[in-house]
Amino acid sequence: MAEARRSRRPTLVLAALTLLAIVAVAAFMTLGARGSWDFVIPFRGRRLLVLVTVAYAVAVSTVLFQTATANRILTPSIMGFDALFVLVRTLVVAFFGTGMLVAFDPHARFLLDVALMVGFSFALFRWLFAGEERSLHRLVLVGIVFGILFRSLSTFIQRLLDPNAFQVLQDTLFASFSGVDTTLLGISLVLVGAVSLVLWRIGHCFDILSLGRATAIGLGVDYRRSVMTILVAVSVLVAVSTALVGPITFFGLLVASLARALLGESRHRVLLPAAVLLAVVALVGGQTVLERVFAFDTALSIIVEFLGGLVFLILVIRGAVR
Amino acid sequence: MIEIRNARKRYGDALVVDDVTLRIPARGITSIIGPNGAGKSTLLSMIARLVGLDGGRITVDGLDVATTAGPVLARRLAVLRQDNHMTARLTVRDLVAFGRYPHSRGRPVPGDADHVDRALAYLNLTELSGRFLDELSGGQRQRAFVAMVLCQDTDYVLLDEPLNNLDMRHAAAMMRLWRDACRDFGKTVVIVLHDINFASWHSDHIVAMRDGRIHSQGTPEEIIREPVLQAIYDMAISVQEIGGRRVGLFYE
Structure with missing residues (x-):
């Protein structure tokens, strides 16, 4: 009896979310379309693809980051990872000048950013997570301090730039959900695909890792290697989503926590798809509603951050940090 | 047999495990006792490869714990620690099934379900198998973890203070259970214990x-003799013999 009840719930949740996601996508593509479909379909299709890629990258990176660090409250963005991306790009402009940004092929530039970011985060993760014992409270503190450090450093360096360089940098940094940058879509898809393939191959150890370090090692997981692989994959995914739409702090936490609450369990086989679908519904649906119903343009990130921030506070107050 | 040769572990300036050489015989229960800070848990964690060695070598059935591949060792050696705090939300059955992971690596094989059923039955958890871990009492949750370890089907089991947080009934049941498991499956169980009387009552070594x-x-x-205990714990412990077993009294 209990067995039957348990096994049906995730299926129902996933089915409902899939339906919602399809409705959101259909609405995004068709609502308020005036003009020839030959124009509307490719134009909106590209934006849709960006939103879906971002949704996927944010959801997967958040869920797996929480798995690898065995916690439910830290996310890559709360640890300052998107801020790191901004810092990396700012540093590139500061040291190589805007010529680098303008003259360089955007794809090569993006790959350079990703490489730098993976390098940085690898060093940081090694230091933070590879040790034998670690305290979640120390991690939260370190993460928040790093986030602030990265943001302040970026702001500081940006102040030192000459106005022209600053302008160029701003242009490349501040994308948003409405004015998404589609030039990097192709390469982002390739990166996301490659990362997903790697993750798929080690996917069997995700559930074990969420049992914590001691149990995972006891069950024969190559802990260090699995965690490092996940964390590198996470930094690539964060780089992709930040490059496409800019930093969003609390969105990942929002979808990961909601997915867990809806499913009532945390097996990755259902958790990952649920989080991705939720992210798609939130981004694509939210964007459609804001654009077509309220005729706003830029407010989605604010609403997402507001809701995500609330979830963060609730998690802290309810003591999910143990 | 677990063989420890010149094992050392240093935390900062403190040498927590200082040149330990020890053979733990196969089969039966071996208890590790000693005062706080004696290095018992650290030594156990070193055997379980949760803590790296700063020197020396530890082998389990001839396999070096530092170099043997994770899954190979996990088919031979299981660990159960006390701080089983986890963030995952799982049913009892899911948890117990993880015990098969070293054997199946995520691709369940036909015999797995039988192993899981047997482990659940052995711990009287069959009724509760569909429940989530956070819906269980402390004692039931502990039994679920024990079922996982049994399901892992290893010759060696390492237990770090398994009686912490258990009331008398559950503590006694836990020790009986491991003794039965040693008898029924020929396991070698190494237990870090604080209570010398549980050690005295149930250990072979x-x-x-x-x-x-x-x-x-x-x-x-x-070991359970007045002069020996006095030297280990720096306190007077009176040892009485009751029903052929030795009991240490230290409540004064």
Whole structure:
């Protein structure tokens, strides 16, 4: 009896979310379309693809980051990872000048950013997570301090730039959900695909890792290697989503926590798809509603951050940090 | 057989495990006792490869724990620690099934379900198998973890203070269970214990540690003696014989 009840719930949740996601996508593509479909379909299709890629990258990176660090409250963005991306790009402009940004092929530039970011985060993760014992409270503190450090450093360096360089940098940094940058879509898809393939191959150890370090090692997981692989994959995914739409702090936490609450369990086989679908519904649906119903343009990130921030506070107050 | 040769572990300036050489015989229950800070848990964690060695070598059935591949060792050696705090939300059955992971690596094979059913039945958890872990009492949750370890089907089991947070009934049941498991499946169980009387009552072999070294070892009759306990714990412990077993009284 209990067995039957348990096994049906995730299926129902996933089915409902899939339906919602399809409705959101259909609405995004068709609502308020005036003009020839030959124009509307490719134009909106590209934006849709960006939103879906971002949704996927944010959801997967958040869920797996929480798995690898065995916690439910830290996310890559709360640890300052998107801020790191901004810092990396700012540093590139500061040291190589805007010529680098303008003259360089955007794809090569993006790959350079990703490489730098993976390098940085690898060093940081090694230091933070590879040790034998670690305290979640120390991690939260370190993460928040790093986030602030990265943001302040970026702001500081940006102040030192000459106005022209600053302008160029701003242009490349501040994308948003409405004015998404589609030039990097192709390469982002390739990166996301490659990362997903790697993750798929080690996917069997995700559930074990969420049992914590001691149990995972006891069950024969190559802990260090699995965690490092996940964390590198996470930094690539964060780089992709930040490059496409800019930093969003609390969105990942929002979808990961909601997915867990809806499913009532945390097996990755259902958790990952649920989080991705939720992210798609939130981004694509939210964007459609804001654009077509309220005729706003830029407010989605604010609403997402507001809701995500609330979830963060609730998690802290309810003591999910143990 | 677990063989420890010149094992050392240093945390900062403190040498927590200081040149320990020890053979833990196969089959039966070996208890590790000693005062706080004697290095018992650290030594156990080193055998379980949760803590790296700063020197020396530890082998389990000839396999070096530092170099043997994770899954190979996990088919031979299981660990159960006390701080089983986890963030995952799982049913009892899911958890117990993870015990098959070293054997199946995520691709369940036909015999797995039988193993899981048997482990659940052995711990009287069949009724509760569909429940989530956070819906269980402390004692039930502990039994679920024990079922996982049994399901892992290893010759060696390492337990770090398994009686913490258990009331008398559950503590006694837990020790009986491991004794039965040793008898039924020929397992070798190594337990870090604080309560010398549980060690005395249930062990085949007792290892006493003090200040990061092996202080003494032997059968319960050899270790649970007034002069030996006095030297290990720095306190007067009166030893009485009750029903052929030795009991230490230290409540004064």
